[in-house]
Amino acid sequence: MKKLFKYILVLNVLIISCQSEDDLVKNNSYHLKEVGYSARDILSNEKFTDIFVEILYVKDFKPSNEVLASFKNFISERTFKSNINIETKLIDIPLESSYSINKIRSIEDENRTKFSTENELAIFILYLNGASSNNEEDSLILGTAYRNTSFVIFKETTDSFSDSNLFGEKNTILESAIVRHEFSHLLGLVNVGTPIIENHHDSANGAHCTSENCLMYYKMERMNTVVNFFDQEKIPELDAFCLQDLRSNGGR
């Protein structure tokens, strides 16, 4: 009898936690959670079978087709989503030279049109001119994940590194790398929604990986204006520890 009671209690807790998540989708507030909250929902097909990526960009800062194709590959390599749709749309907003995360949240709130539905999870990406207000003198931020399904790419800042003589043709490599990096934060890396199996969390530098060669190394999203770190011939991969974490949290 005691056992049965315990079982019913556990079942109730499960139903209540499921309901609250469904309510978030129904109330259109599922997208307002913290980074990492949706890690398992994005990685697995347990709750959402499909994924829709809405990319809004400001004039002159549209993502390239190569970057979109590379990003779609990455989603299919890491997640179990059956259908992957990516749509880009120009938005006409007052441009600024520098954007705070609060400002970016309000741009999302006013312009986002796709929200998660019963089977389809929606991701929001904002492509901006200008710079992050969190930049430091010699270290510029290329992108930031700021909600469970949202991140921003500072395309003008990214281009300023890609277009330099040092990088030449490597333009889309850096942009693809930063899009994959920010998306991987939404996948819960590192130790932010997806628990670590081995200790590779560079906690001194936020939700990043200790491996210098990993896509999730902290310098991937911060370019040093004096000594450029990014001189790669190809997009950096996730290392074995990051991959192990994703797989243990429902990923591929």
Ligand SMILES: [Zn+2]
């Ligand atoms: Zn990062």
Ligand SMILES: [Zn+2]
């Ligand atoms: Zn790693």
